[in-house]
Amino acid sequence: MDFLDYRVGGPIADTKAPGGPVEGRWDRRRFEARLVNPANRRKHTVIVVGTGLAGGAAGATLAEQGYDVAQFCYQDSPRRAHSIAAQGGINAAKNYRNDGDSVHRLFYDTVKGGDFRARESNVHRLAEVSVQIIDQCVAQGVPFAREYGGLLDTRSFGGVQVSRTFYARGQTGQQLLLGAYQALSRQIDAGKVTLHARTEMLDLVVVEGRARGIVARDLVSGEVSVHLGDAVVLATGGYGNVFHLSTNAQGSNATAIWRAHRRGAYFANPCFTQIHPTCIPRSGDHQSKLTLMSESLRNDGRIWVPKAAGDTRPPGAIPEEERDYYLERMYPSFGNLVPRDIASRAAKAVCDEGRGVGPGGQGVYLDFADAIARMGRGAVEEKYGNLFEMYERITAEDPYGRPMRIYPAVHYTMGGLWVDYDLQTTVPGLFAIGEANFSDHGANRLGASALMQGLADGYFVLPATINDYLARGGLSHVSAGHPAVTGAVAEVEDQLRLLLCVDGDRTPDSFHRELGELMWDECGMARTESGLRKALLRIPALREEFWRRVKVPGGGEEFNQSLEKANRVADFLELAELMCLDALHRTESCGGHFREESRTPDGEALRDDERFSYVAAWEFAGSGAAPVLHKEDLVFDYVHPTQRSYA
Ligand SMILES: Cc1cc2nc3c(=O)[nH]c(=O)nc-3n(C[C@H](O)[C@H](O)[C@H](O)COP(=O)(O)OP(=O)(O)OC[C@H]3O[C@@H](n4cnc5c(N)ncnc54)[C@H](O)[C@@H]3O)c2cc1C
Numbered sequence: 001m002d003f004l005d006y007r008v009g010g011p012i013a014d015t016k017a018p019g020g021p022v023e024g025r026w027d028r029r030r031f032e033a034r035l036v037n038p039a040n041r042r043k044h045t046v047i048v049v050g051t052g053l054a055g056g057a058a059g060a061t062l063a064e065q066g067y068d069v070a071q072f073c074y075q076d077s078p079r080r081a082h083s084i085a086a087q088g089g090i091n092a093a094k095n096y097r098n099d100g101d102s103v104h105r106l107f108y109d110t111v112k113g114g115d116f117r118a119r120e121s122n123v124h125r126l127a128e129v130s131v132q133i134i135d136q137c138v139a140q141g142v143p144f145a146r147e148y149g150g151l152l153d154t155r156s157f158g159g160v161q162v163s164r165t166f167y168a169r170g171q172t173g174q175q176l177l178l179g180a181y182q183a184l185s186r187q188i189d190a191g192k193v194t195l196h197a198r199t200e201m202l203d204l205v206v207v208e209g210r211a212r213g214i215v216a217r218d219l220v221s222g223e224v225s226v227h228l229g230d231a232v233v234l235a236t237g238g239y240g241n242v243f244h245l246s247t248n249a250q251g252s253n254a255t256a257i258w259r260a261h262r263r264g265a266y267f268a269n270p271c272f273t274q275i276h277p278t279c280i281p282r283s284g285d286h287q288s289k290l291t292l293m294s295e296s297l298r299n300d301g302r303i304w305v306p307k308a309a310g311d312t313r314p315p316g317a318i319p320e321e322e323r324d325y326y327l328e329r330m331y332p333s334f335g336n337l338v339p340r341d342i343a344s345r346a347a348k349a350v351c352d353e354g355r356g357v358g359p360g361g362q363g364v365y366l367d368f369a370d371a372i373a374r375m376g377r378g379a380v381e382e383k384y385g386n387l388f389e390m391y392e393r394i395t396a397e398d399p400y401g402r403p404m405r406i407y408p409a410v411h412y413t414m415g416g417l418w419v420d421y422d423l424q425t426t427v428p429g430l431f432a433i434g435e436a437n438f439s440d441h442g443a444n445r446l447g448a449s450a451l452m453q454g455l456a457d458g459y460f461v462l463p464a465t466i467n468d469y470l471a472r473g474g475l476s477h478v479s480a481g482h483p484a485v486t487g488a489v490a491e492v493e494d495q496l497r498l499l500l501c502v503d504g505d506r507t508p509d510s511f512h513r514e515l516g517e518l519m520w521d522e523c524g525m526a527r528t529e530s531g532l533r534k535a536l537l538r539i540p541a542l543r544e545e546f547w548r549r550v551k552v553p554g555g556g557e558e559f560n561q562s563l564e565k566a567n568r569v570a571d572f573l574e575l576a577e578l579m580c581l582d583a584l585h586r587t588e589s590c591g592g593h594f595r596e597e598s599r600t601p602d603g604e605a606l607r608d609d610e611r612f613s614y615v616a617a618w619e620f621a622g623s624g625a626a627p628v629l630h631k632e633d634l635v636f637d638y639v640h641p642t643q644r645s646y647a
Contacts, residue, residue: 003577004536005626006585012266012617012630016465017121017421022107022638026125029421030464034471041066044470045229047214049201049256051078053086053173053451054434055235056180057458063187065463070227071184071193074200074219074251074564079181082237082249083454086173087294087387089155089165090451092130096151101162103127108639110449113159113339114414114442115591115607116641117269117615119634121421122440126449129456134166136459140179144168155299155383157447159339159646165448170294170387176451180458196227200564201256202492204232204263204430207484210475211430215492219564222557224493226485230475231429231466234260235458238413238435240273242572242579243524244516246410247279247292253568254575257417257436265425266617266630268418268438270575271583274445274592275525276411277343280394280404281363288509290409291394293366294387295447298336300371300380301404303327303343305364309354315365315403326350334646341444341592341605342646344408348525349603351407358405367403408525412450414441414592415582418617418632422465423457426617431466433457438615443591496556499566504549508566511546515539515569515576523580528596532584536577540624543573578618578627585629588612600643609641 018028036044044067048059051073059071073081095101106127111118134152138144144166145153154163168175187193198219205213205226213228239254240246261267278293304323311318326346328335338346347364350356357363372380377400381388388399395405417425417432419439424431434454441449478485522528522535546569554560589598589605590612598606615632 003540003581003624003626006581007626007628009619009628009630012418012632014119014121014420014632016424017119022120022124025121026128033465033468036467036471038066042068044068044231045070046231046233046466047227047229048072048233048235049214050081050235050237050434050436051184052081052083052235052237052434052454053176053180054436054454054458055233056081056177056184057455058233058235058433058462059193060180060183060187061459061463062466063190063192064183067192069187069193070196070229072196072199072201072214072216074198076197078184078195078197079177081177082252083177083451084174085249086176086451087170087292088157088296089167089172089448090133090176090455091157091164091446091448092134092166092452093127093164094131094134094152097154097163099162101164103131105162106130106164109160110440110446111442111636111639112644113444113446115341115444115605115644116442116609116613116636116639117272117590117634118440118442120636120638125461126440126453126456129460130452132460133452133455137176137179137455140182142168142175142179155296156337157295158298158337158343159334159446160337161334165296167296170296170384173451176455201236202259202567203488204260204427205485205488206263206427207478207482208476210428212478213485215488217492217496220559222555222560224489224496226480226489228478228480228485230470231431233431233433233462233466234417234436235434236436238416239575240410240413242515242576243410243519244512245282245287245290245520247276247290250289253571255568255571257432258571258575260417260425260427260430262620264427264620265430265432266418266619267415267578268615268617269415269443269582270579270618271523271586271593272414272438272443272591273410274340274412274414275344275408277340277347277408278366278406279409279411280391281358281407283359291390292409292411293391293404293406295340297366297384297387300375300383301336301366301368302370303336303364303366305350305355305357307355311355315357315367324350324355331646338646339444339446341594344525345594347408363405363407365403366406368399369403372400410520410524412445414438414443414445418615422468423462424465424469429469431462433462443593495570496563496567499550499552499563499570500556502547502550502552504551506549506551508550508552508562508569511542511550512565512569512572515542515572519576519579523583526594526596527583529584529587532580535580536584539573539577539580546570546573581627582616582618586612586616604643607641613641
């Protein structure tokens, strides 16, 4: 059967979300959820894969509660998780500035910002918990920026008109991660967390329909081992690197969630990718990574291009009246702080008109001249100094004297494993948190909301909801000799052996690059039916070629980065196909998913709520077989879907 001939299966519902007024749902769920007696918690082992903000927070909190935790990451230290890269900040509805913020406003902004493709219950909970996150992190000693009077400082991010983003210079992720890492280290020292660094999960063990462990490979020795427990939590981050070039850390990959998908976890909204408007433009074919310039820069930087197409004068030679500050012109209320999907599409549009700047016309200016004149260079340096330095090191241009050049790039994936209100996937006992799940951002994530969601999931939500699953019991003893366990190990070993045996003539990286270019062209910032169909023809052919021609030098029982890479690219080659199918079936535009065929007369994304107001949850139906689509209807009782307007 053709992959395109997907079947629509029965609807899927989030059975864990309580009804009633949205403000009381999280309290009610916590009250109704069963608890595990503190003395019984030490009898349970929870496997947590990932040590970023979501996984680090979850591991530390579960261990603090008394559970035994086995924690995994592929880096040499939890501190190197990709979360460390987060620059701009973390949202919270503290309303310290008394500028009209509230839990309800954060809830409203996030549902609207996500273009009405997220669940109200989840988003409201996120807004409520945001307030606790800041208190927790301050108590840990996270050095958030403070203003003169001593209160925590905030700044604005896209898609909102209040100032609710807490930050630690341009290193917010790093400082938050150090906080979570401290908490985790305390539990490692107490013997409650066993850390397996440089160990990569390569499969999920499902016994009698429940997640009971993982198969992992020691990346140094190559040893494949099995780890069993009572529940498994995936906190393995996003899959933006399917595009090869993205702002994600180079190691970020989809293997854990993809293998879980193959074992029964539905994959939700895989095509919802965030393209971030302010990245350093690509400089050539040699590149393996793109660099983000934080959205916080849009607080003070002004974005513009020349009014005339083909104007190649240096920026300083273009007089004010010949510049087009197009975001300020098109969206006067939000100006340069429109949401990311809108800012990215506008940048693409002006470049497509031939007004882009820099090599190949693939760039727009982000200019701080006005800010420097207004605040002084010192104040700008204090706020953004490390970002300016990073820009200068990469481009050899001084952003204090000449506007930065920026262009949109792949940054975040809103799709991920489908989870219910308890953050449990469709495999009982398997939970997904942080960027690995699809939960709270709909079709577009607002800036500074990923850290909020990762820490909400890890510190507050999962530790409350996992109790309910564990308290219900019924978990039989599983031995390492169980056929489901030995079968999973054998499958992992077979695939590794196969990769080593092909002995072809193309590197894993060359396949990754080709796949990434295809995905960027056909499933990137703008998508069309014909382009997606083209990609859906090319991807299976590329996959077939991969398994015929890939070259993996070295052996399996040693440190072998080519083998690691090839194994991850094999998964990207499968996931990419599902992303394109999801994008093809959703003929509407919404948020980061822009279908050229579905736009308003003035070029904005045109949703089709009648037909697409649902979460698309895809079920794996076997290798090469067409997947099954399950729809979760979205209901909006509080924030009613309208055409988004930021004008
Ligand atoms: C450059 C950049 C800047 C950003 N800035 C911001 C910002 O200012 N504000 C904001 O809110 N968001 C920001 N984001 C987004 C945010 O950083 C991420 O969404 C978030 O940190 C993801 O956290 P996580 O814990 O879900 O996953 P990660 O931090 O990606 O952690 C994943 C963990 O899983 C482990 N792992 C993965 N696969 C396996 C496997 N198979 N086996 C074992 N371990 C595995 C890894 O080792 C790692 O420990 C930014 C993103 C980027 C790229």
